[in-house]
Amino acid sequence: MYFNSNEKEHIIVIGGNVSGLAAASQARRNTPDAEITVLESGNYISYGTCGLPYFISGIIDDINKLFVYTPRFFEEERKIKILLNHKAIKLNPQKREIFVQTLESNLQKILNYDKLVICSGAVPFDLGIEVSRLNNVFFFRNVEDTLRLKDFIGKNIPKKAVVVGAGSIGLLMAEALTKIGIKVTVVEKAQRIFSGFEDEISAILQKKLIAEGIDLMLGTRIASALPDDNGLVKSISTNNEETLNAIETDLIILSAGIRANTDFVKGTSIELGKSGAIKTSPKLQTAYSNIYAAGDCACVKNIVTGKCDFIPTANNAAKTGRIAGDNITGGDIIFPGSAGTTVDQIFGFEIAKTGISFVEALDLNYNAVKITGNYSSHAKVIPGTQTITAALIVDIKTRKILGAQMIGKEGVAKRIDTFATAITCQMTIDDVYMLDLSYSPGTSTVWDPVNKICGQALLDLSKRRF
């Protein structure tokens, strides 16, 4: 069965979220006459994955507010065909064919493309648990997961929840569930939460989580999660010796990390890197000249290390999607890479980072130093100052900044951007110490915290020298 029977060039995009829709839209701008089709494995497109927890907590009261664009908008305004419930299951690059499972009918289709952009995103680790067969165990990755959880909560009024994994999604969910009155236990295999952050940063949030009544079980893995006759997992056992009894629970969120959703490219010449992410050229081309990849399913160049990394952020997805859609239709843009910049808002804190961590720097054989400090978010004369705790990773030899992290209740998210910019430009601590950053008493201190921590690093390095 061939979808495309006319003579127009047919561009298929796999994936209907941030990167896929950016790619399709950019392809449309460049090629008004091409036939463009987006295949979306689920029933929804164009939602901000990062916004989903806010629907659970009720801050977003209507799921429809999450959708930036509707399928109809794409079909009518951009003449881009949207095929929902079309899941790519196999690729034949020689024949330019995609095998697609249409979930509703369980039919398998073969679609032909001239050009293909893979924006298939990422999927959560299932830890060997068959989530689809359990009634109170949830992933939290897409709209379907979210609606299923919201429905479950509404119908069952759970009192206790276990969140597995203390990364970004796990902690956002721990907050969302706590806010609607559910007692949350977070089970995390590392010895602390948010292990991508420095100890000094994550410890502040960890303390806050405990203060908010969340039970943290660190250094803990799930040993078993067996369902009862109703398909409900009412208790889980762990490898934690201190936990003599199993943890009783009403619902379980599996948020123990994600990997690229790229199983369907296996058997082709498309190379996979870290976490199964597709390796591309700097112009986001795969091993096949007519196949590009972007978003969470693709590697991005880490601008600090130059290496191919799995950095599944919306910021990267939007940019790489647009570039892939541009380059596959005649564009010639190099993606300069990602600083790995992230920020999360959890229990009133902003926690943000950019660049690499101290451990990563040491692993990469940098002679690195970590500087940490506490700074006032704005001048003390104006009420409401908050403490910003910051960490800076510096290469001692070149004095370049390799990474920066911050946590605080004010002024963190956009200060990390100054560091992201500085890292992109390979600035030294000397340079950033002297950066002319904005000051007014309500927004900063005369020396901004960004300047200050670099001053502290200069002092630290000068002591090492003598």
Add this chain to the structure above:
Amino acid sequence: MYFNSNEKEHIIVIGGNVSGLAAASQARRNTPDAEITVLESGNYISYGTCGLPYFISGIIDDINKLFVYTPRFFEEERKIKILLNHKAIKLNPQKREIFVQTLESNLQKILNYDKLVICSGAVPFDLGIEVSRLNNVFFFRNVEDTLRLKDFIGKNIPKKAVVVGAGSIGLLMAEALTKIGIKVTVVEKAQRIFSGFEDEISAILQKKLIAEGIDLMLGTRIASALPDDNGLVKSISTNNEETLNAIETDLIILSAGIRANTDFVKGTSIELGKSGAIKTSPKLQTAYSNIYAAGDCACVKNIVTGKCDFIPTANNAAKTGRIAGDNITGGDIIFPGSAGTTVDQIFGFEIAKTGISFVEALDLNYNAVKITGNYSSHAKVIPGTQTITAALIVDIKTRKILGAQMIGKEGVAKRIDTFATAITCQMTIDDVYMLDLSYSPGTSTVWDPVNKICGQALLDLSKRRF
């Protein structure tokens, strides 16, 4: 009369605010044995000039909260002598003498130095009005001005005020006076407020000022301000033909700009640049090897134009003060220059800029373009988004960013820092479009406004090319 009679090196710093105290403190760190004296013309040191309006509005309820350090702290902890009410009136670099007027006794002293750092700050334009002889006319530059105004308001409960000058201090005062129930008329010689900003930016604040009940008289100069028998100016006349009658007022604030406070160096070889600011080497040395200058009284290198500019910000004062104090005691630091970054918070808006304006760019013969746009401060799904209006000045030939400005109720101050960093690094719009800036739904949009306006600039330039 010689102040210093022992054999220790004597370093004198003229000026006891941000730059002077930074210079003295850094000199102390480098030279534990030197004798260090700070001459302050007023009765107070170490106050944030930018904080003064908040004492008038009442946000700061105690003047003492404005002082970061006391004279006693400097004398005891840092062994730095603070001489209050010591105003430098003449300099003799050959003899290494400063003539000082001690305001209390009206005595004139001569002080000898081995090394001198001039941090004498700036003084307001008086527009030919003898403020010292009038009882209801005020400058607003230092603590004395502030206390005098606060006292006047407390005793006289004024109902109407005229603020002359619609720059940063003028508008902060217009807000502070409005907040305590005084009806304010702002008289400004330009045709709009805040003329250092682009029309598109300042217009938003201008609309807000009017909405807050402030009368704006633009394109207007004061023609006369004559006192009555009690030394009170009860009405002023202007050159504005539409104002048939004089403006009646209970008090007048003169905030029509400032110039470097450098009259006392006249007759020496110290060169003065724009607004009377002292020209220095990149290491902040004047024509005399033992005299350095820093802060508002000194020129700074504009990092966009490379020229010597008058950019009297606290951010520059802190940095140049520290460098001058360092270099005069053996340091060897080059001040890289200033991007002219500023931010003010007025009536709930943050208004910020960095780099040069469109008019400045054209005056400097850049083939420049101005891009403007409105952006959401964070994702629309999270309540409370604010509109950020931004302007970008781009050099068409090199595609480098020359300047950026923003106004909005959220997320402006620290976003301008990203542009300040980008301008410092001479980044192009292509570079900044691809910057990996932090995203979470409550703090940004997937493409940050900083990325977005650069994307808009790319589109604009691509249209010009074809």
